[in-house]
Amino acid sequence: MNRLSDLDVKTFLDVLASDAPAPGGGSASALFGACGAALGTMTANLTVGRKKYADLWAGAEKARELGLQLKDAFTDVLEADTHAFDAVMDALHLPKDTDEQKAVRRAAIEDATKGAIRPPYRMLELCDQTAALLETLPGRVNPNCASDLGVAAAAVEAAAKGAWLNVCINLQSLHDRAFVEETVKSGKVLLDSVLSRTRGVYETIETDCLPAQ
Numbered sequence: 001m002n003r004l005s006d007l008d009v010k011t012f013l014d015v016l017a018s019d020a021p022a023p024g025g026g027s028a029s030a031l032f033g034a035c036g037a038a039l040g041t042m043t044a045n046l047t048v049g050r051k052k053y054a055d056l057w058a059g060a061e062k063a064r065e066l067g068l069q070l071k072d073a074f075t076d077v078l079e080a081d082t083h084a085f086d087a088v089m090d091a092l093h094l095p096k097d098t099d100e101q102k103a104v105r106r107a108a109i110e111d112a113t114k115g116a117i118r119p120p121y122r123m124l125e126l127c128d129q130t131a132a133l134l135e136t137l138p139g140r141v142n143p144n145c146a147s148d149l150g151v152a153a154a155a156v157e158a159a160a161k162g163a164w165l166n167v168c169i170n171l172q173s174l175h176d177r178a179f180v181e182e183t184v185k186s187g188k189v190l191l192d193s194v195l196s197r198t199r200g201v202y203e204t205i206e207t208d209c210l211p212a213q
């Protein structure tokens with residue numbers, strides 16, 4: 001298969017809807033995050049160069065640069081998520097006829113499963129960085145983009161929730177309890193941070209967008 005990020009939207013969605021196990025929820029979560037970062041970048045782009053918002057250009061330019069970096073990082077992790085899943089499947093298909101083969105297979109599955117946790121955990125980190133960026137934008141970008149900024153926050157929230165579920169389901173099968181406990185602890189901190197930031201942005205935008213009573 002081509003790089004998922006190189007597929008047109010229809011083809012990506014058709015593959016996502018098919019009986020192929022990957023791409024799945026992890027890839028979709030990465031796409032949500034990329035959309036959130038891209039929308040945040042769009043609001044900055046629609047601010048820079050507009051004379052009416054000249055006093056906002058400097059901040060918007062910085063936001064645009066960071067937003068593009070985050071968008072590209074989500075794109076990279078979208079690819080990594082599918083590759084990590086493939087590695088788990090390869091480990092599951094290792095021979096298990098002898099005790100030695102079984103031991104090798106168990107170790108390979110454990111390592112591959114830890115590898116499958118890294119992309120969604122990385123998504124959580126990127127979601128937190130993107131949410132922190134979005135948090136700085138209300139009132140500092142073109143106000144005509146307010147709804148787009150709200151959608152960005154909603155997309156990043158969905159990405160974080162999806163990423164966390166993908167972390168959790170992979171943690172279930174691990175035997176390394178110390179790794180599991182540390183990942184759960186740090187992952188919950190990241191998720192809570194993302195949700196607090198995105199909900200704050202969304203509620204601010206919703207209040208601004210509602211018509212006066």
